[in-house]
Structures are given as structure tokens and as C-alpha cells.
Amino acid sequence: MDLSNYLLMKQEMSLMVVFLILIVYDLFASDNLKKYFQPVACLLFLIHTIYGFFPQATGTSFAGMYVCSGAVISMKNILNVGVLLVLLQSNGWLSKEDTSFKRGEFFMLTLLTLFGMYLMISSGNFILFYIGLETASLPMAALAAFDKYKKNSAEAGAKYIFNAVFSSACLLFGLSFLYGACGTFYFDDLANCVYSTPLLVMSLVFISVGLFFKISLVPFHFWTADVYQGAPTNVTAYLSTISKGAAVFALMTILYKVFGTMFDEWGKMLWWIVLISITVGNLFAMRQTDLKRFLAFSSVSQAGYIALAVLAYSPEGLSSMMFYVLVYIFSNMAAFGVINTIETKTGKVEMSDYNGLYKTNPKLALAMMIALFSLGGIPPLAGFFSKFFVFTAAAAKGEYLLVLLALLNTIISLYYYLLVVRAMFINPNETPIENFKSDGYMKISLVFCMVGLIVVGLVSGFFEHLSSVNF
Amino acid sequence: MDFLSFFVLVPLLMLVCFLPCKNIRQIRAVAVVGSSILLGLSVALVFMFIGERTAGNTAEMLFIFDRLWFPSLNIHYSVGVDGISVVMLLLSSVIVFTGVFASWNQKPLTKEFFMWLILLATGVFGFFISVDLFTMLLFYEVALIPMYLLIGVWGTGKKEYSAMKLTLMLMGGSALMMVGIFGIYFNSAGDVGMYTFNLQEIAQNGIPIEAQRIFFPLTFIGFGVLGAMFPFHTWSPDGHASAPTAVSMLHAGVLMKLGGYGCFRVAISLMPEAAHEQAWFFLILTGISVVYGAFGACAQKDLKYINAYSSVSHCGLVLFAILMLNETAMTGAIMQMLSHGLMTALFFALIGMIYGRTHTRDIREMGGLMRIIPFLSVSYVIAGLASLGLPGFSGFVSEMMIFVGSFQHTDMFHRAFTIVACSSIVITAVYILRVVGKILFGGVQNEHHKTLTDATWFEKIAVVTLIVCITGIGFFPSFVSDIIKDSLTIMTNW
Numbered sequence: 001m002d003l004s005n006y007l008l009m010k011q012e013m014s015l016m017v018v019f020l021i022l023i024v025y026d027l028f029a030s031d032n033l034k035k036y037f038q039p040v041a042c043l044l045f046l047i048h049t050i051y052g053f054f055p056q057a058t059g060t061s062f063a064g065m066y067v068c069s070g071a072v073i074s075m076k077n078i079l080n081v082g083v084l085l086v087l088l089q090s091n092g093w094l095s096k097e098d099t100s101f102k103r104g105e106f107f108m109l110t111l112l113t114l115f116g117m118y119l120m121i122s123s124g125n126f127i128l129f130y131i132g133l134e135t136a137s138l139p140m141a142a143l144a145a146f147d148k149y150k151k152n153s154a155e156a157g158a159k160y161i162f163n164a165v166f167s168s169a170c171l172l173f174g175l176s177f178l179y180g181a182c183g184t185f186y187f188d189d190l191a192n193c194v195y196s197t198p199l200l201v202m203s204l205v206f207i208s209v210g211l212f213f214k215i216s217l218v219p220f221h222f223w224t225a226d227v228y229q230g231a232p233t234n235v236t237a238y239l240s241t242i243s244k245g246a247a248v249f250a251l252m253t254i255l256y257k258v259f260g261t262m263f264d265e266w267g268k269m270l271w272w273i274v275l276i277s278i279t280v281g282n283l284f285a286m287r288q289t290d291l292k293r294f295l296a297f298s299s300v301s302q303a304g305y306i307a308l309a310v311l312a313y314s315p316e317g318l319s320s321m322m323f324y325v326l327v328y329i330f331s332n333m334a335a336f337g338v339i340n341t342i343e344t345k346t347g348k349v350e351m352s353d354y355n356g357l358y359k360t361n362p363k364l365a366l367a368m369m370i371a372l373f374s375l376g377g378i379p380p381l382a383g384f385f386s387k388f389f390v391f392t393a394a395a396a397k398g399e400y401l402l403v404l405l406a407l408l409n410t411i412i413s414l415y416y417y418l419l420v421v422r423a424m425f426i427n428p429n430e431t432p433i434e435n436f437k438s439d440g441y442m443k444i445s446l447v448f449c450m451v452g453l454i455v456v457g458l459v460s461g462f463f464e465h466l467s468s469v470n471f
Numbered sequence: 472m473d474f475l476s477f478f479v480l481v482p483l484l485m486l487v488c489f490l491p492c493k494n495i496r497q498i499r500a501v502a503v504v505g506s507s508i509l510l511g512l513s514v515a516l517v518f519m520f521i522g523e524r525t526a527g528n529t530a531e532m533l534f535i536f537d538r539l540w541f542p543s544l545n546i547h548y549s550v551g552v553d554g555i556s557v558v559m560l561l562l563s564s565v566i567v568f569t570g571v572f573a574s575w576n577q578k579p580l581t582k583e584f585f586m587w588l589i590l591l592a593t594g595v596f597g598f599f600i601s602v603d604l605f606t607m608l609l610f611y612e613v614a615l616i617p618m619y620l621l622i623g624v625w626g627t628g629k630k631e632y633s634a635m636k637l638t639l640m641l642m643g644g645s646a647l648m649m650v651g652i653f654g655i656y657f658n659s660a661g662d663v664g665m666y667t668f669n670l671q672e673i674a675q676n677g678i679p680i681e682a683q684r685i686f687f688p689l690t691f692i693g694f695g696v697l698g699a700m701f702p703f704h705t706w707s708p709d710g711h712a713s714a715p716t717a718v719s720m721l722h723a724g725v726l727m728k729l730g731g732y733g734c735f736r737v738a739i740s741l742m743p744e745a746a747h748e749q750a751w752f753f754l755i756l757t758g759i760s761v762v763y764g765a766f767g768a769c770a771q772k773d774l775k776y777i778n779a780y781s782s783v784s785h786c787g788l789v790l791f792a793i794l795m796l797n798e799t800a801m802t803g804a805i806m807q808m809l810s811h812g813l814m815t816a817l818f819f820a821l822i823g824m825i826y827g828r829t830h831t832r833d834i835r836e837m838g839g840l841m842r843i844i845p846f847l848s849v850s851y852v853i854a855g856l857a858s859l860g861l862p863g864f865s866g867f868v869s870e871m872m873i874f875v876g877s878f879q880h881t882d883m884f885h886r887a888f889t890i891v892a893c894s895s896i897v898i899t900a901v902y903i904l905r906v907v908g909k910i911l912f913g914g915v916q917n918e919h920h921k922t923l924t925d926a927t928w929f930e931k932i933a934v935v936t937l938i939v940c941i942t943g944i945g946f947f948p949s950f951v952s953d954i955i956k957d958s959l960t961i962m963t964n965w
């Protein structure tokens with residue numbers, strides 16, 4: 001075995017090191033030392049994140065099974081930033097009595113799923129891809145059921161695992177067709193033998209459906225609202241940003257690399273999926289009163305916008321998709337961060353509970369507002385830029401009608417985002433949520449999100465870097 | 472740093488300065504100083520512009536500053552002004568300046584109010600200086616969203632409904648516009664082979680006629696929504712009526728001009744062929760706006776609603792004149808934007824002041840105010856007379872030019888619509904004189920009104936500034952028309 005193959009897997013290696021250190025720490029540290037678990041873990045992950053930004057060799061190893069390209073590295077960095085935010089935000093919730101004793105487990109499971117996603121997005125072979133996918137989704141179910149004494153959380157875990165298994169089954173079914181037709185699992189070889197036959201169309205449909213479940217595109221989104229509502233808010237944030245981002249990247253890799261010749265087929269399919277995802281997500285979000293369900297449907301519609309970038313089938317589509325995911329991570333993490341703090345302190349998640357929030361907790365209300373405006377695509381926040389770039393990529397393909405429909409949908413989305421803004425700033429309330437101090441980690445993460453939302457769009461370097469990388 | 476970017480930089484600095492303010496005095500100080508600097512800048516710009524023009528600089532855009540922003544999409548931060556934008560900048564800074572004085576005692580949450588107001592102003596100034604479609608769109612949307620909170624938090628009446636309606640309808644307009652902009656961008660390559668967002672380059676390269684036919688209506692309607700074109704005007708009455716004084720002023724005075732300016736600058740000057748083909752359709756719509764708005768104003772009893780409908784009518788006239796596609800009418804359109812901006816700002820300022828005293832805007836509950844608050848009442852009469860186009864005020868000049876320009880078309884269709892639009896002058900007189908007669912003269916309707924006090928010094932500053940501008944244009948219209956003339960000759964050479 002040629003050990004030099006591992007040289008390309010720098011980020012995986014570094015993540016493993018962090019993982020192992022933490023596992024040893026969690027197992028052998030005394031209770032006294034365990035107090036420092038959170039800062040140590042966050043710091044280690046921060047180092048890992050920074051390490052990812054160092055220049056890195058690209059290429060393939062294990063005979064093309066593992067691919068490390070500019071886009072893959074950038075995507076992993078984006079995911080790292082998101083996970084760092086998740087870990088920072090977890091402190092308040094994990095410090096509670098019923099979860100503090102399994103703080104270590106949360107970190108283990110989270111890093112494990114991240115490892116799975118790494119493998120998923122840098123695979124050049126469907127076997128490795130499938131291993132990555134399962135590594136990412138099984139611990140995720142455990143995370144969703146992390147508050148296992150709460151009925152909703154357990155239910156969320158169960159729902160997630162059923163859906164994950166079902167979607168894997170779809171995916172495997174599609175893979176079997178593919179293998180039957182081409183006799184290989186390597187992406188590069190497949191690309192040469194894939195052309196539009198009924199068998200391969202079937203395989204394309206099943207493989208895509210398997211991933212649509214993960215991205216929660218309509219009509220495969222039914223698990224989303226319940227799981228998002230039931231899972232601990234921190235996990236919901238993780239699910240809605242990191243897990244979704246990785247799955248979209250995987251979808252893009254497969255569609256572009258393997259099924260590139262079948263653009264006519266999947267283009268049509270994705271056109272409708274994008275349209276109904278955006279529309280249905282928006283229409284359902286309007287009626288939600290629970291903020292976690294609200295953001296669940298909002299993220300269904302956001303997934304539609306991300307898929308719109310996939311539909312562009314061009315290098316611009318790739319770069320705008322990654323940029324969108326980056327911005328989406330910042331926006332959604334900020335929104336979930338605010339929900340998380342308020343839920344941890346007061347247990348309130350209803351939209352009406354937020355009435356008059358600005359009077360008592362102005363900073364939280366502002367953070368929430370900026371996050372929602374960014375999701376709605378209001379300049380000068382990064383959300384405007386990301387939407388604009390995605391639409392540019394799609395319009396370059398001549399998809400003006402879809403762009404118009406998507407843009408009209410942003411008005412609906414703006415309506416329900418403004419409902420929350422209205423609750424916080426305008427609606428009067430006799431008993432608003434009292435002023436409280438959020439914990440330090442949460443503050444850092446929210447400030448980081450706010451800076452990100454302002455800087456990432458206005459400073460062109462981020463987007464330009466993403467447009468310079470390729471598969 | 473170039474000169475024009477100060478128009479964006481100064482408001483941004485103001486926003487930063489508001490942050491540490493502790494009491495209302497400091498906030499006022501920052502607002503007054505900042506808006507005075509802006510006013511000074513725009514006056515200086517006018518003279519610099521005239522200086523350049525007399526020195527023989529015939530370039531279409533002056534004071535250009537251009538920096539590459541997103542190289543991969545060829546997006547630039549690019550600013551520059553021609554005569555029209557110079558005039559619009561002057562208008563905006565006058566209204567921001569007076570708006571600050573009109574909201575002297577704005578409560579509660581004074582600091583937040585001014586911050587949102589100045590953010591709105593940032594968007595407006597940025598929009599007028601941009602010559603890059605992307606920056607233009609960005610500033611346009613920056614100007615829209617503060618409206619929601621300004622109306623929702625500080626408004627009156629059914630404010631939440633109005634705020635939501637206004638924001639969503641205007642965002643709808645910007646959605647159409649964005650598709651139009653994509654269409655323009657992806658057809659802008661010409662022979663050069665490079666897509667561009669730069670207005671001048673697009674105009675040079677030219678857009679294929681097939682693309683124009685699709686994207687002209689999208690862009691025109693997109694901007695037309697903000698210009699209160701029928702049937703997309705419904706946000707305007709509710710929005711204006713619910714907004715606090717300074718916001719109504721800024722909105723009717725400046726923001727609605729963004730629509731007219733955009734229609735002209737983007738839709739018509741970039742896609743002239745399609746504009747020629749499709750102008751008839753939009754002429755019908757804007758013709759309806761003009762007359763319908765005027766009749767709508769006659770039927771209203773709330774002072775703000777009356778002026779909001781009157782704005783629909785007058786802004787309709789702006790779009791109507793732009794669509795005539797000749798130089799006289801277009802000069803008239805720009806003058807009308809300026810004139811209507813000042814006039815309507817004066818109206819809304821006065822209504823705000825009267826409402827602050829009488830606590831009602833229903834014209835049936837007021838009467839005989841002329842004897843009680845003479846300063847405000849006289850100013851109201853002046854605003855009214857300017858609005859119905861009395862010679863000596865700005866309204867006369869602009870309407871005159873619009874109708875003369877429109878009548879230059881010799882065909883039946885244009886003639887008929889010009890005559891219909893002309894009739895709005897008469898209807899305007901009806902609703903203006905009705906209001907003036909009802910609330911200013913006659914017997915006092917409410918005993919409590921007898922103890923009202925007249926305008927304070929800060930209110931007088933706002934009112935006098937606006938009146939001076941209105942009469943100034945009325946007496947020396949050539950000053951303005953000379954500034955905008957050169958920009959129009961370049962644009963009407965089709």
C-alpha cells in the first residue's frame with residue numbers, strides 16, 4: 001500500500017486528530033478537568049478550521065476513489081466554518097443539567113458526521129460516497145434524539161433514521177442500475193458510458209431522489225418540519241446548514257461529473273423540483289407559528305434556491321452554489337443562534353413570544369433581523385449577493401422564467417420574514433421575554449455571523465476565490 | 472476618494488455617529504450637521520457641473536469614478552452624474568434636509584428613527600449616482616427595506632398593513648426589474664464580447680431588438696411600480712397615509728422619483744427601439760394613472776390620502792411624459808419630478824404639522840385654520856397653488872412643457888391621450904381648492920382648535936426652504952432646464 005495516498009487527505013487527517021484527542025480527553029479526564037472540555041474542543045476545532053485554509057495539494061488518490069480538488073477544499077472549509085459556529089452555539093444547551101454529562105458525546109457525533117460528509121464530497125467512487133453518506137446520516141439520527149427524555153426529540157430521531165434509511169435504499173437501488181449498465185463505480189469511468197437509456201434514466205432518478213431527501217427538496221421534504229422542530233435547536237441548525245450544504249455539493253458532483261451527458265433529462269426534472277420546492281416551502285412557512293418549524297420550511301425553500309444553482313450546469317453554478325451555501329450557513333446559524341439562546345433561557349419558541357423583543361433584548365432582535373433579511377436577500381447583506389449570483393448563473397442558461405418565478409417567490413419569503421421582524425419590533429406585548437445575558441460562546445458566534453453577513457457580500461474576494469476553483 | 476462617493480459616505484458616517492448618541496439633542500445635532508453637509512455637497516456639485524459644462528466638457532457622464540468589484544461578472548462600483556442625476560441629487564438633499572427639521576420631535580425611539588431614515592437616504596443617493604446596473608439595484612433595495620420599519624413602527628393608522636403592502640409591492644417591482652437587468656446583462660455584449668452592467672457601455676453596444684421586446688416591459692413595469700403606475704399604484708395611498716411625516720416626504724418626494732428616473736435611465740435609454748414599439752401600451756396605463764389619481768384625490772377625506780392620490784396623478788404624468796419620447800416632454804418630465812418632489816414634500820410636511828396640532832386629518836373636522844395658524848395656512852395655500860400649476864411656481868413650468876411636448880405628436884392616439892391627461896389639471900384644481908376652502912377658510916369646526924399655536928422655528932426652516940425652492944424653479948426654470956438639456960440631447964438622438 002502506498003502511504004503517500006494519505007497525503008491528500010490533510011483535512012480528514014486533521015479532523016481525525018481532533019476527534020481522537022477529544023475522545024481521549026472525554027474518557028480519561030477527571031471531572032475537574034472536564035470543565036474545560038468546551039473551550040478545548042472549540043479551540044481545537046478552530047485550529048483545524050484554520051489549518052484547512054492553508055494551501056493544499058490537489059489530485060486524486062486510491063486510484064481515483066478519493067478526489068481532492070479546489071472546489072472540494074473550499075467546500076470543506078465552508079463546512080468547517082459552519083461546524084465551528086454550531087460547536088460555539090452548543091454551550092448554553094449542553095450546560096443544562098440533563099445534557100451536561102454527555103457533552104463529549106455531542107462533539108464525537110458531530111465530528112463523526114462531519115467526517116462522513118468530508119468523504120461524501122471528496123469521493124470519486126460511489127462506494128466511498130455511500131460510506132460517507134451513511135457515516136454522515138446514522139450519527140445524525142442519534143444527534144436528533146439527543147434530548148432523549150423529551151418525546152419530540154426521540155420522535156425526531158426515529159423519523160430521521162427512517163427517512164435516512166429509506167433514502168439510502170432509493171440511492172442504492174439507483175446505484176445497482178448504474179452498476180448493471182456500466183459495470184463500474186468510478187465517476188470518471190461512468191461519465192464515459194452514461195448516455196440516455198431508460199435504465200440509466202431510472203438510475204438517475206433514484207440516485208437523485210436519495211439525495212433530494214437529504215437536501216429536503218419538495219416532495220421529499222415531509223420529514224423536515226417534524227425533525228427540525230423536535231431535534232434540539234443546535235442539532236437543527238446543524239442539520240439545516242451543514243448537512244444540507246454537503247448533500248447539495250454531493251448532488252452537484254454526481255450530476256455534473258457522472259450524469260453530465262444527461263443534462264436534458266435531469267435539467268427538466270430539477271426545473272420542476274426547484275420551482276415546487278421554493279413555492280411550497282414558502283407557502284407552508286407563512287402559516288407556521290413555531291419558529292423552528294418556520295425556519296424548517298424556510299430552509300426547504302432555500303434549498304430550492306441552492307438547487308437552482310445546480311440547474312445552471314456551469315462553473316458559475318458551482319461557484320454561486322458554494323457562495324450561497326456559505327452565506328446561508330451564516331444567516332441560518334445566526335437565526336438559529338437567537339432561537340437557541342431564547343429557548344435555552346426561557347423555553348419559548350413561538351413567534352408570538354417574540355413580540356416586543358426589541359424593547360428588552362435589542363441586540364438579539366437586531367441579530368435576528370439581520371439574519372432574516374439576509375435570508376430574504378436584502379442588500380447590503382450577503383444574502384442579496386448570493387441570490388443575485390445564483391440567479392445570474394441560472395439566467396446565463398436562459399432560465400429567465402424560472403428566475404422570475406423564483407424572484408416572485410422571494411416576495412413571499414420576505415412576507416414571512418417580515419412577520420418575525422414585525423413581532424420583534426412592532427407588536428406590543430405585556431409580558432415580553434425579559435432581558436438576559438447570553439453566554440459568551442453564543443455571543444462570539446453571533447458576532448461572527450453578523451460580521452460574516454456584512455463582509456462576505458461586500459468584499460468581493462470571497463466570491464472571486466470560489467469562482468476560481470473547480471472540481 | 473472621488474467627489475461623488477461622498478454622497479454615500481456622508482450618510483454612512485452619520486449612521487456611525489448616531490450610535491453613541493445619548494439624548495435627542497445629540498441626535499438632532501448629528502442629523503442637522505450631516506444633512507447640511509449633504510445639501511452643501513449637492514449645491515457644490517451643481518456649480519461644479521455647470522462649470523465643467525461651460526468649460527466645454529461634453530461627455531455624457533461627468534465625475535466618473537470606476538472600480539472593478541466582482542471581476543468574474545464584470546461588476547463595477549461605478550459612479551458618475553449627468554444633468555438629470557445632478558438635479559435629482561439636489562432634490563434629495565433638500566428633502567432630507569427639510570425632513571430632518573420636520574421630524575424634530577420624533578418619538579419614541581428617536582435614534583432608531585433617524586438611523587433608518589438616513590439608511591433610506593443612503594440608498595437614494597447611491598441610486599442616483601450609480602452608472603452600473605448592479606450598484607443601482609443594490610442601492611434601490613437598500614432604500615426600500617427601511618420603509619417597512621419606518622412605517623410599521625412610527626406610522627399611524629393601519630400602519631402594519633400599509634407597511635407590509637408597500638414593501639411587498641415594491642419588492643415585487645424589483646423582482647421584475649432584476650429579471651430585466653439579467654436580460655440586459657446577457658444581451659449587452661455587442662461586438663465586444665464581454666457582458667457588462669455599465670449603462671454607457673450597454674447603450675453603446677446596443678441590445679438586440681428581440682431581447683428588448685421581452686425585457687423592456689419587465690424593466691419598465693419594475694420601475695413603474697415605484698413610480699405608482701396604474702394598476703400598481705395601490706401601495707402608494709396606504710403607504711403615504713400611514714407613514715410618519717418625514718417618511719412621507721422622503722417617499723413621495725424622492726423615492727417615487729427613483730421609479731421615473733429608472734424608467735428613463737434604464738428602460739428607455741437602454742432599450743429605445745422596444746420603447747418606441749410598446750410606448751402606446753404604457754401610455755394608456757400612465758394616462759389612466761393621471762386621471763384616476765386625480766379623481767381618487769377628489770373622493771378622499773383624509774388629507775394624506777388626498778395628497779397620496781395626487782402624487783399618483785403627478786407621478787403618472789412623469790411617466791406619461793417620458794413615454795412621449797421627445798426632448799421637450801422629457802425636459803418637462805424631469806422638471807415635473809423636481810417640482811412634484813418639492814411640492815409634495817411641502818404638502819406632507821404641512822399636513823404633518825397640522826396633524827400634530829389638530830390630531831385629525833379628516834377635512835370635515837377642520838375649518839377656519841387660516842385665522843388660527845396663519846403661517847402654516849398660507850404655506851398650505853402656496854403648496855396648493857403650486858400643485859395646480861399656477862404660473863410663478865414650479866408646477867406650471869413642468870406641466871406646460873409636458874403638454875407642449877406631448878402635443879408635438881401629430882397622430883390621433885397621442886393627441887387624444889394628451890387631452891385626457893390635460894383634463895387632470897382641472898380636476899387637480901377641484902380637489903386642491905376644495906381642501907383649501909374647507910380647512911383653511913370658513914368657520915372653526917372644533918373649539919379646541921382655537922388655542923393652536925403657529926409654526927415653531929424648526930418647522931419654519933423646513934417650510935421656507937421648500938417654498939424658496941418651488942418659487943425659485945417657477946421664476947428661473949431655465950437654470951434647471953439648462954443643466955438637464957445636454958443630457959437629453961444625447962439621449963434623444965435615436
